[in-house]
Amino acid sequence: MLASLLAAALTLAAPAPPRAPPSPPPFVVVVDPGHGGDQDGAISPGGVKEKDVVLQIARRLRPKLERLGARVVLTRTGDIGVPLTTRAAVANGLKADLFVSIHLNSMATAAGRRTSAGVETYFLSADASDANAAAAAARENADRMAGEPLPDPGDPVAGILQDLEQTAALAGSSRLAYALHERLIAALGSEDRGVKQAPFYVLAGARMPAVLLEVGFISNGAESRQLLSAAYQEKIARAIAAGVAAWRAAERRR
Numbered sequence: 001m002l003a004s005l006l007a008a009a010l011t012l013a014a015p016a017p018p019r020a021p022p023s024p025p026p027f028v029v030v031v032d033p034g035h036g037g038d039q040d041g042a043i044s045p046g047g048v049k050e051k052d053v054v055l056q057i058a059r060r061l062r063p064k065l066e067r068l069g070a071r072v073v074l075t076r077t078g079d080i081g082v083p084l085t086t087r088a089a090v091a092n093g094l095k096a097d098l099f100v101s102i103h104l105n106s107m108a109t110a111a112g113r114r115t116s117a118g119v120e121t122y123f124l125s126a127d128a129s130d131a132n133a134a135a136a137a138a139r140e141n142a143d144r145m146a147g148e149p150l151p152d153p154g155d156p157v158a159g160i161l162q163d164l165e166q167t168a169a170l171a172g173s174s175r176l177a178y179a180l181h182e183r184l185i186a187a188l189g190s191e192d193r194g195v196k197q198a199p200f201y202v203l204a205g206a207r208m209p210a211v212l213l214e215v216g217f218i219s220n221g222a223e224s225r226q227l228l229s230a231a232y233q234e235k236i237a238r239a240i241a242a243g244v245a246a247w248r249a250a251e252r253r254r
Contacts, residue, residue, distance in 0.1 A: 026071040029244065030091035032101035032202065033058040033074065034140065037081025042106030044224040045113070050104045051079065053218065057102055057233050064241035068248075088205035098176060098247075099210035100240065101202050103140060104227060106219040113219040118191025120214040121181035123173035124204060125197030132196075136214060140200055172209035175250065180211060180243035187239035188232075190216065190223075209247075213240070 033055040035041035041050025055076070062072045073094060075087045091099040107116045120136065177195045185192045193214075203210045215236050218224045226232045 026069055027098075027248065028073070028094050028096040029065050029070045030073050030075060030087075030094065030096045030099045031058045031061055031065075032087050032099065033076055034101055034103040034202075036076045036079055039081060042104055042218045044218045044228070045221050046224070048218070048224070048228060050106075050218055053104060053227055053233075054102045055079070057215070057236050060233050060237035061102075061240055064237055065244060068241060068245055070244075084202045085205060087202050088210070091210070092205065092207050096208055098172075098208055098244070099203070099206045100180070100244075101200075101210070101212040102240075103212060103214050104216055104218040105136065105214040106217060113217075114221075117217045117220045117223045118193040119181065119184050119188065119216060120193040121177045121184070121195045122198050122200060122203075122212040122214070123177045123195075124170070124200060124206075124210065132193075136196075136198060140202065140212070169207060169209060172251075173203075173211055176209040176243075176247050177211045179247040179250070180213060180240055183239040183243040183246065184213070184215065184236065187235050187242075188216075 033051070035049075035051035035054070037051075039051065041054070043049055055078075058074055059077075062074065065072045073090065073096070075090055076082050087101070088099065090096075105116070105120060107113045120132075122136070174195075181192075181195050184190070200212050203212055216223045216227045218227055
């Protein structure tokens with residue numbers, strides 16, 4: 001009996017084992033499949049809609065980012081319309097670490113549809129890098145929902161555009177754009193159409209590194225067939241996830 005009491009006392013007196021350090025909070029990624037609802041986006045030669053393909057890619061991307069430890073939120077999970085301003089507002093409300101908007105490119109002319117292919121990656125600027133960047137921004141900005149207000153010189157979005165070169169978000173967006181673009185080109189073997197800047201309305205309100213990916217030309221017959229392939233979509237999703245992982249590693253070293 002005495003031995004049992006002594007053993008119990010010694011157990012109670014022993015110091016508690018050290019607590020494991022708390023796990024770091026998950027980083028938050030908002031993935032934005034472009035268009036949706038009444039906004040079809042670009043159309044393939046066979047009639048497939050951009051909004052459907054980018055949603056498929058976003059769904060494939062989600063588990064790959066989750067395996068990196070991310071909390072992933074899609075701005076839409078079905079065929080619904082989401083105002084452009086709401087998309088960035090979702091990311092701001094979640095205090096997301098990054099915002100990735102996924103799109104497919106298109107050319108208006110028959111000659112352009114035959115010859116234009118490849119990947120372009122964008123981050124925000126008040127001025128477009130070139131005429132193609134300006135055209136891409138005009139096309140995507142045309143998705144502004146009915147009744148959604150236009151930006152005016154007095155609103156916060158206009159202020160962001162005016163002061164963008166002084167913000168940390170611009171530098172972070174640039175680094176994120178290059179990290180994702182390099183992995184996409186390496187993985188897909190696509191034509192490298194470069195990292196560019198343009199005044200995309202969907203990016204304007206984001207308070208974190210934010211990029212818009214044009215992962216291929218759905219208007220090009222050969223490339224559209226690739227983009228509709230599950231295997232090719234998996235390549236795109238893996239490349240984006242690899243780019244996010246590389247960007248995070250580089251940011252931690254900064």
